[in-house]
Amino acid sequence: MASTPTPSPQQPAPHHLSVSEHRSAAEHLSAAEHLSAADHLSAAELIDVVVDPESFVSWDEPVPDPAGDSTIDAGYRADLVKARARSGRDEAVVTGEGRIRGRRVGVIVSEFAFLAGSIGQAAADRIVAAIERATREGLPLLAGPASGGTRMQEGTLAFLSMVRITAAVRAHRQAGLPYLVYLRHPTTGGVMASWGSLGHMTVAEPGALLGFLGPRVFEALYGRPFPKGVQVAENLFDKGLIDAVVAPAQLPEILDRALGILVPASAAPVPPPATLAVRPATVAAWDSVLISRNPRRPDLRQLLAFGAIDALPLNGTGQGEKDPGLLLALARFGSQSCVVLGHNRRRPSQDNAMGPASLREARRGMRLAEELHLPLLTVIDTSGAALSQEAEEGGLAGEIARSLHDLIGLRAPSVSVLLGQGAGGGALALLPADRTIAAQHAWLSPLPPEGASAIVHRSVDFAPQMSAAQGVHGAALWAAGLVEHVVDERPDAALEPRAFCERMSRAIEFELSRLRVVPLDELLVARVQKYRRLGRT
Structure with missing residues (x-):
């Protein structure tokens, strides 16, 4: 991962396996x-x-x-x-x-x-x-x-x-x-x-x-x-x-x-981080949407670079597919090992929206977590899944369904992180988890607010109103019980990428540590109940 930023001198450099050295x-x-x-x-x-x-x-x-x-x-x-x-x-x-x-x-x-x-x-x-x-x-x-x-x-x-x-x-x-x-x-x-x-x-x-x-x-x-x-x-x-x-x-x-x-040493319980006292941002939902779209906002690569002790990227599905829309890795946050899969933030110069191969690669990560008895960390930061003939013919909708199916029944502890944008089925496909952490300005919606506005009002001009009405922002997700842990931005993660990622990594380490001591059968029941409570009955 040649684009991974270099960590600060205060933190040991993570040893990412660079793919830039591979000759074609x-x-x-x-x-x-x-x-x-x-x-x-x-x-x-x-x-x-x-x-x-x-x-x-x-x-x-x-x-x-x-x-x-x-x-x-x-x-x-x-x-x-x-x-x-x-x-x-x-x-x-x-x-x-x-x-x-x-x-x-x-x-x-x-x-x-x-x-x-x-x-x-x-x-x-x-x-x-x-x-x-x-x-x-x-x-x-x-x-x-x-x-x-x-x-x-x-x-x-x-x-x-x-x-x-x-x-x-x-x-x-x-x-x-x-x-x-x-x-x-x-x-x-x-x-x-x-x-x-x-x-x-x-x-x-x-x-x-x-x-x-x-x-x-x-x-x-x-x-x-x-x-x-x-x-x-x-x-x-x-x-x-x-x-x-x-x-x-x-x-x-x-x-x-x-x-x-893969063979972590036994670790002492992780002390509660200061972020347990953080509450969602009080700004309007649309303000959070705009903040989350800042191209300088830290992404998954920076989270691994600044926050993980080590991260070893894996590559592709192992079945002849790879998709730039997803990053799969083995990682260690503090004392806690995990399998990580998450969105590669879309760049203006790249067309790396998440396609069906991304989710097949994600499901490889899910199988690894189950088989190696490691917790799974999913990181959500997407403006939406790929919209193309290739994505449709590759079975994108079916892959989203299978990803949800596998995550809700995953026989491993799981933590999901809402890091920034959370638009549509591409975000939903990585969401189900035992615990969900959200950055203060992260959000989740069925479509980007402009898309929702186009459906309801036949114009994208009502995106700010739609984002408020749909309850896409952190405060609504917290109130609904979907998000259990919020990591503060001071006042915007793009202005303090290293410090923000370090806070997020401590929150991840704590949640992983807390889940490791809970019997798996209890986690599975509680996971289903968490999403069942979101209904009206």
């Missing part, structure tokens, strides 16, 4: 042609880079020497013997545990020098055993695949081993344990289509060839080369399939930050 796919059109396994780290070298010195302990049980095994085809037996000699390994994966900046982590790393990192039954046994051990011992897992896929010499049974590996990953994730993936050059076939694509967070090696079907196989089958630049890490990032492109040397820092958020 166009700069890597022939990357796969110039890279080979020899250009990249072996399993042992990657482990040495990532884990703390002398902390790695192998979990591998020895694989029997194939040299004297007459049950194996002679040609394959010879391949296995050569692979052992070439790689110095007895199989295509190395497993064990190590410490990353002091934290215990399970590790599964492919050894590409052993038959192109291909997965046969012995390798699959080793992977499954490692995942299950990490699950039993409550350890996060780092997977570093580099593989051509399943081992052709072992046929269908090797192919089917991807199912049991996936089942083990699923059980690990269902236990609420982080599964982090570092995709290395090359990762293709069944590995990419199973344990290589199931990470809570997935980053990749620069220039890595990543895809389902290897380009050499495609050309052999179809008689023409696969298009250049498609199966390159940077292109996958551009398409929202992976979260970042990271050199091996950067990986320990990224993993440390991710684990610092």
Whole structure:
């Protein structure tokens, strides 16, 4: 996030993972042609880079020497013997545990020098055993695949081993344990289509060839080369399939930050902030609307920069979509970790109104919060959802409905923040939460006041009157019980962005801390009741 402002000297700089450093796919059109396994780290070298010195302990049980095994085809037996000699390994994966900046982590790393990192039954046994051990011992897992896929010499049974590996990953994730993936050059076939694509967070090696079907196989089958630049890490990032492109040397820092958020230490209760005594602004609703539209008003990026201890952005839906209208991140406000999703404030030079892909990305964040047992923070600051043919054909209305459905039943504590503008279905889609914090001049309405005026009066000239009549401003939202916590502006957040964001972050930390001690079933009942009380019955 290159546009993130630099925090003040009084506050430690948050360590945002900058996406400005990622080169475009166009700069890597022939990357796969110039890279080979020899250009990249072996399993042992990657482990040495990532884990703390002398902390790695192998979990591998020895694989029997194939040299004297007459049950194996002679040609394959010879391949296995050569692979052992070439790689110095007895199989295509190395497993064990190590410490990353002091934290215990399970590790599964492919050894590409052993038959192109291909997965046969012995390798699959080793992977499954490692995942299950990490699950039993409550350890996060780092997977570093580099593989051509399943081992052709072992046929269908090797192919089917991807199912049991996936089942083990699923059980690990269902236990609420982080599964982090570092995709290395090359990762293709069944590995990419199973344990290589199931990470809570997935980053990749620069220039890595990543895809389902290897380009050499495609050309052999179809008689023409696969298009250049498609199966390159940077292109996958551009398409929202992976979260970042990271050199091996950067990986320990990224993993440390991710684990610092995903595996938070127990924290003492957060003292009540001064903002609990703040009440809504007494100005007219239209005045708040105008104040909220100031282009200098702090947005979500600044809230993370000035208010969060750390924020690690994620990228896209993981299913081939990304939308500039939404920001998804893992973050820590004071002692409280959370998944953050919120609107990217619309800029005059940008067309980043929230589209349907934004909400599919938001729902990825909701699933992460549930699975990782982290609270969810949603941040609302939008002039309205995208209005276009593409948004309609992409199912925007349905995505708003599904977002509401998921938030009202979210099996995780949730806090929503009304940061500025709150217009229409785009705002409503991120609103339902256990607690709602509002900036003093934030507002919420079915449409921008001008739109409401056009419907009722056939003219936008009555927007000020409509904003008052509709009760869009903080005072009305507070009176209705929708907003429980107000953060003051002195007198306008645009005039004091750093101080405002610091106050907001303390309010967020307090509300997250308060919710973490409430049983989840109680939260779910109270959440529904909160919105039921807004009705007339």
